[in-house]
Amino acid sequence: MSADIWNPGAVDLVIFTVADPATMPSLMWDKSMVSFGDSNPEAHSGLSLFVLTVAASADLNEYFKGKRVLPGGHLGFNETLSEASQRIAYDRLGLDFNTIKAKLRQLGTFDAPGRDPRGRALSFAYWSIVNFEDIRRFLGGRDQVGLELVNSQHSIDQFVQNFGPLEIYDGVSRFGYRTMPSPSLKSGHQKTLTKDIPSGPILALDHDDMVFYAWRKLRHAFDSRIDPFSFFGLNPLSEEFRLSDLQELTEVCRGERIQRDLFRRNVMNLDFISESGNLDRSRPGKPAIMWSPKRINDKSQ
Amino acid sequence: MSADIWNPGAVDLVIFTVADPATMPSLMWDKSMVSFGDSNPEAHSGLSLFVLTVAASADLNEYFKGKRVLPGGHLGFNETLSEASQRIAYDRLGLDFNTIKAKLRQLGTFDAPGRDPRGRALSFAYWSIVNFEDIRRFLGGRDQVGLELVNSQHSIDQFVQNFGPLEIYDGVSRFGYRTMPSPSLKSGHQKTLTKDIPSGPILALDHDDMVFYAWRKLRHAFDSRIDPFSFFGLNPLSEEFRLSDLQELTEVCRGERIQRDLFRRNVMNLDFISESGNLDRSRPGKPAIMWSPKRINDKSQ
DNA sequence: TCAAAAGTGTTCGTTTTACACCCATGT
DNA sequence: ACATGGGTGTAAAACGAACACTTTTGA
Numbered sequence: 163m164s165a166d167i168w169n170p171g172a173v174d175l176v177i178f179t180v181a182d183p184a185t186m187p188s189l190m191w192d193k194s195m196v197s198f199g200d201s202n203p204e205a206h207s208g209l210s211l212f213v214l215t216v217a218a219s220a221d222l223n224e225y226f227k228g229k230r231v232l233p234g235g236h237l238g239f240n241e242t243l244s245e246a247s248q249r250i251a252y253d254r255l256g257l258d259f260n261t262i263k264a265k266l267r268q269l270g271t272f273d274a275p276g277r278d279p280r281g282r283a284l285s286f287a288y289w290s291i292v293n294f295e296d297i298r299r300f301l302g303g304r305d306q307v308g309l310e311l312v313n314s315q316h317s318i319d320q321f322v323q324n325f326g327p328l329e330i331y332d333g334v335s336r337f338g339y340r341t342m343p344s345p346s347l348k349s350g351h352q353k354t355l356t357k358d359i360p361s362g363p364i365l366a367l368d369h370d371d372m373v374f375y376a377w378r379k380l381r382h383a384f385d386s387r388i389d390p391f392s393f394f395g396l397n398p399l400s401e402e403f404r405l406s407d408l409q410e411l412t413e414v415c416r417g418e419r420i421q422r423d424l425f426r427r428n429v430m431n432l433d434f435i436s437e438s439g440n441l442d443r444s445r446p447g448k449p450a451i452m453w454s455p456k457r458i459n460d461k462s463q
Numbered sequence: 464m465s466a467d468i469w470n471p472g473a474v475d476l477v478i479f480t481v482a483d484p485a486t487m488p489s490l491m492w493d494k495s496m497v498s499f500g501d502s503n504p505e506a507h508s509g510l511s512l513f514v515l516t517v518a519a520s521a522d523l524n525e526y527f528k529g530k531r532v533l534p535g536g537h538l539g540f541n542e543t544l545s546e547a548s549q550r551i552a553y554d555r556l557g558l559d560f561n562t563i564k565a566k567l568r569q570l571g572t573f574d575a576p577g578r579d580p581r582g583r584a585l586s587f588a589y590w591s592i593v594n595f596e597d598i599r600r601f602l603g604g605r606d607q608v609g610l611e612l613v614n615s616q617h618s619i620d621q622f623v624q625n626f627g628p629l630e631i632y633d634g635v636s637r638f639g640y641r642t643m644p645s646p647s648l649k650s651g652h653q654k655t656l657t658k659d660i661p662s663g664p665i666l667a668l669d670h671d672d673m674v675f676y677a678w679r680k681l682r683h684a685f686d687s688r689i690d691p692f693s694f695f696g697l698n699p700l701s702e703e704f705r706l707s708d709l710q711e712l713t714e715v716c717r718g719e720r721i722q723r724d725l726f727r728r729n730v731m732n733l734d735f736i737s738e739s740g741n742l743d744r745s746r747p748g749k750p751a752i753m754w755s756p757k758r759i760n761d762k763s764q
Numbered sequence: 765t766c767a768a769a770a771g772t773g774t775t776c777g778t779t780t781t782a783c784a785c786c787c788a789t790g791t
Numbered sequence: 792a793c794a795t796g797g798g799t800g801t802a803a804a805a806c807g808a809a810c811a812c813t814t815t816t817g818a
Contacts, residue, residue, distance in 0.1 A: 171585075242574050243585075271572055271587060273543050284472075284544075286572060350693060392651060406797080424781070426798075431779090447796030448788040707770080725808065727771075732806095748769025749815040772813070780805070787798070
């Protein structure tokens with residue numbers, strides 16, 4: 163836990179989590195804790211993808227007044243980047259990556275000129291996905307730790323209303339999207355970030371870009387032939403889940419719709435979940451079989 | 464061209480190029496310029512993938528004596544990483560990325576403890592692929608700029624002899640390889656770097672790792688549904704080439720064998736090359752149609 | 765005529781996608 | 792009965808991989 167501040171380097175964290183706004187405790191409906199960027203936040207339900215943010219400190223610069231940013235901090239003089247990212251998660255959020263089952267991964271270095279109004283700033287971004295249960299007690303507080311929506315069924319619906327069918331897009335989210343040049347040709351994609359879309363930026367600095375790039379990495383874990391639980395080394399859902407929950411998760415992480423039967427067969431082929439033996443009758447219709455991850459071995463990457 | 468040295472940051476460059484050892488000018492057979500890491504360098508022929516290296520300076524530390532490294536340099540105080548990487552390419556190699564058609568891409572940050580015997584060193588790695596014609600005149604010199612083989616038909620053959628058929632590997636190279644857990648399941652791969660294989664390390668420090676990770680990125684450009692020329696914004700082959708040349712290139716970049724007819728049909732489907740109108744009769748057998756890239760638009764990423 | 769490399773046709777199995785249908789429950 | 796969501800069968804289309812064949816040259 164180094165206190166020596168090594169000025170030019172900063173570490174910013176993109177930490178995702180998954181939760182259903184409809185079942186969030188009512189106290190969290192406080193605007194300052196969960197932001198949907200939407201005039202109608204109640205419309206968001208179903209498993210949704212969030213990113214952890216904090217209130218920016220305006221002590222040093224007016225620019226930050228009222229804005230929100232990713233949690234970040236300075237790189238200590240004798241720290242590795244990996245150590246710094248874990249320390250900052252603990253200092254700023256309370257999250258201890260030694261005890262929770264999640265790991266921080268390198269995202270990239272951000273140093274575009276002018277990215278920070280305070281002058282030159284080199285930022286090392288890290289990303290991770292954590293269980294909602296592991297962070298909910300850290301929400302709020304002095305830094306106003308909160309959740310910013312990245313994707314939900316409803317925000318995908320809204321995207322379709324504004325921009326048309328998803329077919330030409332290679333994944334959409336609140337933080338940006340990519341267009342496909344032609345189906346099944348991976349080259350020649352074109353990305354659109356929040357600075358280029360009508361709804362405008364969400365976080366301060368270039369943190370929207372960081373979220374977008376981290377989301378693209380997250381997306382890989384759901385790229386159809388990967389077991390996401392092994393990739394993350396954790397299960398972001400509850401212990402047991404319905405297949406439709408896993409599908410919702412996959413859809414918001416990929417930013418696209420998947421056909422129900424197709425999804426089912428894909429998952430069955432990959433064979434990384436097994437029936438828990440229980441049924442879920444909480445919704446109308448035929449009771450759903452509950453599933454659990456078969457094994458969570460983190461041989462990934 | 465900043466002279467202010469910003470001590471803690473360094474930039475290292477992984478610059479690939481493609482050439483056929485059999486047609487290299489004889490002066491380049493000097494061991495110090497082209498290294499195959501092989502007792503029988505004459506066996507390497509066909510299009511091969513190289514990485515640019517320089518002799519390490521042993522002025523400051525005995526460790527570097529006789530070793531080779533990636534070209535690198537310190538980060539200037541008022542430079543962006545991108546600017547620094549271009550300046551270093553120019554200072555150390557003579558390569559001017561403003562005039563050649565190639566672009567440097569961020570690879571990642573390397574800061575493992577103990578990676579540099581001189582103490583803490585943070586390194587920002589960048590990678591690129593350039594035309595052989597653009598760098599051949601810069602080979603040699605005080606820093607002994609040279610080429611280290613990354614992959615060739617012959618070195619793939621040797622891999623098969625030592626480790627068995629390629630089927631279980633997801634790409635092999637002199638700088639490491641990955642094993643597949645099961646066909647068509649992308650998760651659970653396991654990588655093996657030079658420090659873990661009998662032939663041992665090739666470059667000093669952790670530069671073998673940098674080459675390996677850069678090679679994995681390069682590999683994406685040949686991932687079957689991408690037009691590599693558009694991805695790179697340049698054609699690493701000669702202006703006209705045979706389909707078998709493109710296949711050789713693809714094979715050494717992917718580190719795997721491809722069936723001739725399959726490759727042909729894939730390329731034809733993607734439709735990014737067109738017949739130049741000429742035939743090549745330089746080899747026995749039926750003359751080969753010569754091809755050229757259709758268009759090189761760098762919409763990539 | 766033969767070897768060598770280029771290029772094509774055909775087949776087979778798997779994966780992707782679509783569509784339609786059946787199933788089990790609460791109201 | 793019927794709306795609601797869960798779950799399955801089937802078949803066309805697309806794709807990957809293997810094999811065998813034809814073509815065109817130089818020697």
